Amino acid sequence: DAGVTQSPTHLIKTRGQQVTLRCSPKSGHDTVSWYQQALGQGPQFIFQYYEEEERQRGNFPDRFSGHQYPNYSSELNVNALLLGDSALYLCASSLVSTAEYFGAGTRLSVL
């Protein structure tokens, strides 16, 4: 079992661009949550997807959007990138319980 996999591992973008991050959940898990971890901070909840719909959302602007596919994999899209969007983006998957399995993350740098 590969666990939670995220791609790419690193990404460099410039301000104003758009980015898509991808996540494949642990086998058998149907819920995917996304978190943003700024340098030196704890992760902050962005949103959660279940049955291809956004079920919960944290305090993030509409520039942050997502999608979940029938195979439970998920994407995080960020439009109009700001310097402050530079962070480690973590994906977590779960089935029934609160997120127990996290991926290694995608480190996004916005220049």
Place this chain on the structure above:
Amino acid sequence: AQSVTQLGSHVSVSEGALVLLRCNYSSSVPPYLFWYVQYPNQGLQLLLKYTSAATLVKGINGFEAEFKKSETSFHLTKPSAHMSDAAEYFCAVSDNFGNEKLTFGTGTRLTIIP
């Protein structure tokens, strides 16, 4: 709103000494509490979780935590530190156990002195 406060952004202990990482929570409902560990350039790994069963929770790698409602605390301990315990530790809270969002503390970096 729920929150957790981790006292001490950096903690250093000698190898073989007791590890104590502090976490206090604030919640208007009975909380569900978690400890995660993050090694450099890696994601989060769940160490242990409190879900209103036993107040003393045992986790992986010899760690344990005790839920104390009167002190609103959920401190993480390990009797004897090992070099491999050096990492960042995060306490987190949710108001439900079942796919609810986690609210994390700011983390404590644990350094082990040889």
